[in-house]
Amino acid sequence: MTFDDIRESAVMAFSTLRANKLRSALTILGVTVGVLTVLSMVSIIQGLNRSFADQIESLGSNTIFVNKFEPSFSPQKTQEELQRKELTIADAEAIARESEAIAAVAPFERKLSETVRFKDKQTETPIILGVVPEHSYTMSQFVAEGRFLIDVDIRERRNVAVIGRDVVNALFLEYEQPIGKDIKIAGNVFRVIGIMEDQGSFFGQSRDNSIYIPLTTFQKYYPEVVFPDFVFVIIVRPKTRADVANAMADITDTLRRRRGDRVGEPNSFGISSQDALLDVYNQLTGATYLVLTAISAVALMIGGIGVMNIMLVSVTERTKEIGIRKAVGATRLSIMSQFLIEAVVLTGIGGLFGLIIGEIVSVLINTYSPLPAFIPIWAILVAIVVSGGVGVVFGLYPAWKAARLDPIEALRFE
């Protein structure tokens, strides 16, 4: 097969498309939808992956989280999990004491929302975090103005608070200086001593709508830890990235001993690093990939069947043409490649449209929705290969049928 052959076939293909505009358009539409489906799936997954990677990154590097529960995306808890003991400040102290691999330990307790007032202004949404001074370092979150909590705040259970930007905006006027003012948290008076740097959001939830108070003060006002409103978490910062595994092993040893977990039984607490969070996510996306791939396969299949159908019709309609071509010397291979190229031209156009529409949709999603979507280079390759492949696979049978027609019978066809 020469380049001339291919060009001849492509020219013929376009002239056939022109001769049957509506029919070709419908077939192309089928392939376009198929390719578009593949691209949307890829785009969604890529977008989610990228967003998640950013989110994890924003938590700060190589932090280890110790929690009553294992990290999970499901809110359902088993009976065993519900009966677990709480972690304590003493646990956090033991962890800090017993491991060489650890730079800092910061336990914190969190309440999901609380009513906060200043003068006549009020907000119900802020998250209240009971923290220790190390929190700032372990989470890589720092004050923008004023100061963060210090040891003496913890020791004396002071009513002081560091507030996030959202809280500032909710309670104070533009020209007011929040530092030094007294705000009321659930009716108790706290003095504002600092304002946190802006931290953006994590999975759509603002992290600037937070109030940091001493952990001891928090426990004075909220003595009970009731899941899921309240959580107690110990954040551990290993010395280096290389220490993550050792630190996790040390923490596990310490906590199993302190909590009396029996040999052979699983941990009665959850411990995870950012890597572990990524693992959970990857499992989740693995399943999603599978489902999305199946959807794509079905969509492409439908497009492909359309192509096959149209090519079979085309072969029948053009039996005479095939006879003429064979009579003047076309081999089976030339006829076969002509019809295959025709099928690939059809699907190729479909793929191209799919790509263009996909790109537009991706841009629209980025512009008008919070979901990040983008089409990587390899998705463009996928679209090309997939649409071409559909053409070859579904064009093969019609092309073969055309190629093996008997010349004299084809010529007699009316």
Place this chain on the structure above:
Amino acid sequence: MTTPHVQTDTQEISHPFSSLIKMRDIWKTYQMGTEELHALKKVSFDVTKGEYVAIIGPSGSGKSTLMNLIGCLDTPTKGEYWINGEQVADMTDDELARIRNKEIGFVFQTFNLLSRATALHNVELPLIYAGISSTDRHEKAIAALESVELGDRVTHKPNELSGGQRQRVAIARALVNQPSILLADEPTGALDTTTSSEIMNLFERLHAANNTIIVVTHEMEVAERAERIIMIRDGEIESDKKTR
């Protein structure tokens, strides 16, 4: 390459390879339900290089069937056929395609032009399958169209041409690849006397240039311009004689 091993005919030409076409006891049988229809019966003849042969016979006598066999478009039910000394029955599909492309120029009773393609593209078709580059192809096709006086109609599609012009496009297509044999099935059937005599003149010129020509016709005037007339009746050769 196969040497003919059947020595049946008494008029067997002494040189086995001097015949361009050699048919021995060819039968073509169609199965029509339970009945057998013999479109051709025990047909044997030879055509040498440069001969101008007319095949004549009543409608339905098997002329087109014979032409299709000679042109390697169809295969006989029985019998042996050598073209250029090669046994056709031994050839693969692709070899037959090559023979049709290089050795045979076929002018069909019903033209058989691609209706969506221009005259030029129709004439280029055999060259495409001969693997000739597009510039050479273009030149040769134009030259072939000019030789049948259609140089001013190259971009016309078949339905934009008269019957005689279509016939001439079909002839140009048959000649463009310089085949060893020109087969023409009723080339003047649909034409008026002026056009048909033009086409017969063209054939005579081709014959003078040492081309081998086989023409099917039912008109005696057309047949008599050939060197030799083969008469067919009911699928059998009735007579085979020289005109001069």
